[in-house]
Amino acid sequence: MADANETPMEPTDTTPNVTEVETVEAATEDEAVAALEAKVDRGEPILQVRNLVKHFPLTQGILFKRQIGAVKAVDGISFDLYQGETLGIVGESGCGKSTVAKLLMTLETATAGEVFYKGQDITRLSGRALRAVRRNIQMVFQDPYTSLNPRMTVGDIIGEPFEIHPEVAPKGDRRRKVQELLDVVGLNPEYINRYPHQFSGGQRQRIGIARGLALNPEIIICDEPVSALDVSVQAQVINLMEGLQDEFNLSYIFIAHDLSIVRHISDRVGVMYLGKMAEIGSDTEIYDHPTHPYTQALLSAVPVPDPESREGRTRIILTGDVPSPANPPSGCRFRTRCWKAEARCAEEVPLLAIPERFAGTDSPAAHESACHFAEEKDVVHA
Numbered sequence: 001m002a003d004a005n006e007t008p009m010e011p012t013d014t015t016p017n018v019t020e021v022e023t024v025e026a027a028t029e030d031e032a033v034a035a036l037e038a039k040v041d042r043g044e045p046i047l048q049v050r051n052l053v054k055h056f057p058l059t060q061g062i063l064f065k066r067q068i069g070a071v072k073a074v075d076g077i078s079f080d081l082y083q084g085e086t087l088g089i090v091g092e093s094g095c096g097k098s099t100v101a102k103l104l105m106t107l108e109t110a111t112a113g114e115v116f117y118k119g120q121d122i123t124r125l126s127g128r129a130l131r132a133v134r135r136n137i138q139m140v141f142q143d144p145y146t147s148l149n150p151r152m153t154v155g156d157i158i159g160e161p162f163e164i165h166p167e168v169a170p171k172g173d174r175r176r177k178v179q180e181l182l183d184v185v186g187l188n189p190e191y192i193n194r195y196p197h198q199f200s201g202g203q204r205q206r207i208g209i210a211r212g213l214a215l216n217p218e219i220i221i222c223d224e225p226v227s228a229l230d231v232s233v234q235a236q237v238i239n240l241m242e243g244l245q246d247e248f249n250l251s252y253i254f255i256a257h258d259l260s261i262v263r264h265i266s267d268r269v270g271v272m273y274l275g276k277m278a279e280i281g282s283d284t285e286i287y288d289h290p291t292h293p294y295t296q297a298l299l300s301a302v303p304v305p306d307p308e309s310r311e312g313r314t315r316i317i318l319t320g321d322v323p324s325p326a327n328p329p330s331g332c333r334f335r336t337r338c339w340k341a342e343a344r345c346a347e348e349v350p351l352l353a354i355p356e357r358f359a360g361t362d363s364p365a366a367h368e369s370a371c372h373f374a375e376e377k378d379v380v381h382a
C-alpha cells in the first residue's frame with residue numbers, strides 16, 4: 001500500500017475539487033459521524049438472523065403432561081452480523097438475551113425462524129454439517145468461576161475442543177497449541193498444568209477466551225463475559241477482546257445488561273425488550289439519538305459522573321414491572337410501561353423499521369426502531 005507521505009504533491013490549482021464528493025448535510029458533528037457510519041459498506045453479513053422464535057412450553061400434570069401455554073422467550077427477532085464487527089445486545093434480565101445466544105450456538109432448537117451462517121440455515125443442520133458450523137461459532141460464558149471444570153487442568157480445559165475437532169490440532173501438537181493460546185490471551189504458557197482455582201477471576205476469563213479461540217472460529221458469542229468481574233479487571237478483559245478481534249478478524253455478539261460496557265466495545269447495538277428487538281443501530285445512533293422510549297429510559301438510568309452533564313439530563317422513571325413473557329401485552333410489548341402509549345399501541349405490533357418520517361434522510365434518527373411514535377429525545381450523554 002502506498003504511504004501517504006510518499007504521495008507526490010499535486011500542482012496548486014485554484015479550481016475547487018468537486019468531482020465525486022458526496023455532501024453530507026448535518027447540523028452537528030455527531031450527526032455527521034452517524035450519517036457517515038450509515039454509509040459504511042459492511043459487505044455481506046456473516047450471520048443473518050430472521051424472525052427467530054423460541055417458545056418454551058409450559059406444561060401441567062405429572063403422568064399426562066399437557067401444554068397450557070408457552071414462555072415466549074424470543075419472539076421474532078431479526079438482525080445481521082458483519083465480518084469483524086461487534087454487535088452489542090442489551091436489555092433487562094429475562095428479556096431473552098441468553099436464549100438468543102443459545103439459539104445461535106444451536107444449543108437450543110428454534111421454534112421458528114432462520115439463522116443463516118454464510119447463507120446456510122444452521123437451524124436445519126445436523127450431524128457433520130452442524131459440527132462443521134459449530135467450529136466456527138464459539139461462545140465465552142458469563143461466569144468464569146463456574147464455567148471452568150475445577151477438576152481439569154488449564155491445558156485440558158483449553159485443549160478439550162480438539163477432542164471433538166482433532167483436525168484443528170493433531171494429538172502430538174496439542175500441548176504446543178494450548179501454550180500458544182495461553183500466550184495469546186496474556187497468560188504464562190508455563191501455567192498449563194495449573195487448575196482453575198489457582199487463577200484470579202480475570203485470569204479465568206482469559207482461560208475461557210483461550211478455549212473459545214482454540215478452533216479458530218469466525219464468530220464469538222460473548223454472554224455477559226465481564227459482568228462477574230471487578231470493574232478494574234473488566235477493562236483489561238475488554239481490551240484483550242478488542243485486540244484479539246483485530247488480530248483474528250473476529251465477529252462478536254456481545255451480550256450485556258450494562259449499557260456503558262456495550263458502548264465501549266460495540267460497532268452496533270440492539271436493544272431487546274421482552275423477547276423482541278426494540279431498536280437497533282450504530283453506537284452513535286443508539287446512545288446519542290435513541291428513538292424508542294425503552295432505549296431512552298434505559299439510557300436515562302445510566303449513572304453520569306460529570307455533574308454538569310447530569311444537570312441538563314432528563315431522567316425517565318419507568319413504572320410497573322416487566323410483564324411475564326408467558327403472557328406478554330398485546331400490540332407493543334412496552335406499552336404497559338410507556339408514557340407515550342395510545343390505543344394504537346395495544347392493537348398493532350410495531351415493526352422494527354426506520355421510522356417513516358426519517359426514512360431516506362441523513363438524520364441519525366434514521367435507524368430501525370419498533371415504535372409507532374418513534375422520535376428523538378435528548379436524554380443523556382455520558
Ligand SMILES: Nc1ncnc2c1ncn2[C@@H]1O[C@H](COP(=O)(O)OP(=O)(O)OP(=O)(O)O)[C@@H](O)[C@H]1O
Binds near residue numbers: 095096097099100325
Ligand atoms: N429452559 C427454559 N425453560 C423455560 N423457560 C425458560 C428457559 N430458559 C429461559 N426461560 C425463560 O425465558 C425468558 C428469557 O430468559 P433468558 O435467560 O434468555 O433471558 P436473559 O435476558 O438472558 O436474562 P438474564 O440476563 O437474567 O440471563 C425468561 O423468562 C426465562 O425464565
